[in-house]
Amino acid sequence: MTHARQWIGPILALVLWEGFAHLFASAFVLAAPSAILLYLYENAGLLTRALGVTLANAAAGFLIGNAAAILLAGLAIALPRSENIVRALALVVFCLPLVATGPVLRILFGPGAGPQITLAALAVYYTTLIPLLVGLRAVPSDWLDLVRSYGRGRMTALLRVRAMASFPYLVAGLQIAAPAAFLGAMVGEFTGAERGMGVLTIRAMRDLNIEMTWALATVATAVAVLAYLAIGYAARRVLTEEPPVILAAPAAKRRNLFSSIAMVTFSTAAILALWWVGLDALNLSSFFAKRPDDLVDALFLAPDATQTRAALAAALSETLIFLFPGYLAGLLAGATLAMAIILAPSLANTAMPLAIALRSVPIITTAPLVVLLLGRGAVGTVTLIAIMVFFPTFIACLHGLRQAPGRATDVMRSYAASDMAILRHVRVPAMLPAFFAAARINVPASILAVTVVEWLATGNGLGALMALSASLSDYDMLWSAVVLTTLLAVLGYGLVGALERRVLQTYAPEQLA
């Protein structure tokens, strides 16, 4: 009976969808499920070939990116001193805007699958690295003492205890990484590939082909959800426990002002040095490959420096106007729905699997749909950012709310406290650490969302500026915009992290230990 009831919601949604699509057929925004199925049936060959190409690139990127993540995580644990720099570099690379890295990689690699595979690898390494680091660290100290008590060292502990203990965390990371690799491969295809799902998506949007746009979104969503479920299924056959819900590494240890400044300075210097040395080593044309000193020149010394700065400032303000409301709306909506589900648990049965699956749907697929539905204006942009932020926040908050200590809720119940009172006094405080972890990791995600929408739809802001300067070969502007966007993401991440530490001091001091 309950099994049958689970299907009522989705079936009703499909019927309504079909009805609305026919009702608003003249508006050219919504394709009916029947029309999507028909399109898929009639173009099965075309779609299968494109999907094959994209899947192959995504798989290659998935392997390379995850191998890099596992090596880096191992390095950070084996040489603890390297962890801060590994994390800082990883964060900066994660914050690089896809909109700009795509065209840059196209120039580097030329035609072929290079950019697709690289972007897929770049999209996954961070989502795997961070949970893996958490897992490798989250080993009870007694287990490590056991290894030490038999006179064995760090390497034995890493191989015999930490590696196995972090396996569930690795799975959690891989589950998010699989759809991310697909997203990366699609973005790579946007930059001038010949075949693949990304190429078809661009074509569908350009031709205003509603059925094709929806059909592609359906296929990409199905791939993302299937990849998520397949990894979960495979893991459950091996694991003794469920993969944990991990969204972000725990907040960094509290440092004093001096060591914080030292750390930031050291990381910045390391990144600048890598940038400089990397470009020199690759022996790239200085017309295209801009070094830090080229940017100083373009932004402060060149005759048109004032105009360059003004263009960047204008684009930044256009981006921020949409970024803030979208980011906050997504956080608020995620936390609110999670609390609603705690108060009405029956909602969870249908909402949870759906939310977990939708968390992995690539923004590249949703962007054209939201633009079709809500237009290229403010509402569409803000909604897309909010959607991007919503799912991870929702899952994290629900997890946090359920982590509320059983004894504390029992005490509340023994005083006949209402569900609402328990929510307010016990569950919400227990949720705050997860909420802030989600808020932190969502800073780069929301910036990715806003720049993608600006690029694909609105034509404003930093996203459009990067796309435009790439197509005009204005590489000073492109590199400056990349640095600005990356800085915005890293700064936002740091600010939310600082706020998170304040909250954790009160609500979860053990996480700061």
Place this chain on the structure above:
Amino acid sequence: MSVEIICKGLAKTYTGGVEAVRPLDLTLVAGQTTALVGPSGCGKSTLLRMIAGLEDASSGTLTIGGAPAADTLARAGLAVAFQDPSLLPWRTVRQNIELALDLARKPRKAADIDQLIHLVGLDGFADTRPGALSGGMRQRAAIARALSTNPDLLLLDEPFGAVDELTRAQLAADLPGIWEARGTTTLLVTHSVTEAVTLSDRIIVLSPRPAAIVADIKVDLSRPRPSNLKALPAFQTHVDATFAALSHGVADTLPKAAQ
């Protein structure tokens, strides 16, 4: 092999100035079982961890069998049963025991492992993962693991905390026989005075933190301990003496008005 442990001026002060163990001199006689008793948080476990090489001493020296402690650690001649069973959840009871043998670079002998599993009363659970065991069963598995490597020095940090009363009595009857037969030097940290008297040859009573030795009581009871041990007047005498030393140690640290 029996080893003697000699602590000279061994002390621990944590960064921040918290003094956990005052400089103390202590010799654990080879092949004997010594119990460390003291109030909660007095530094018993810190002392055990220093002897295990898991915690660095702030000052003083420690030798195990005449050699620096690090050597024993390197030879894997030591085994610890922790307060928390700390079994690896992805390994079965048998695999957890095998891990200890691997870590100590000792051969796995299925028959020996089966015998240990039988000894701690886990027959039929050898291939069960810790998640499916009760707290007491996990603790027994951890004890089997500690015994498996046939250590020269066995350190037990309240290993019977989660074990039910009946099993506790059974283990107390069976275990000393094993480590005596092998000549293992054993250090037992416990809260329970009766357990200390039942299991050990000697009881060291520690004061509240920072730990200092307030009494060194020789347990003059025959081995193996008789089944009616607790009914013997000598047993009660030892329990009373230990309690007296404990209360004396606590009283020394209380403000005058409270005494």
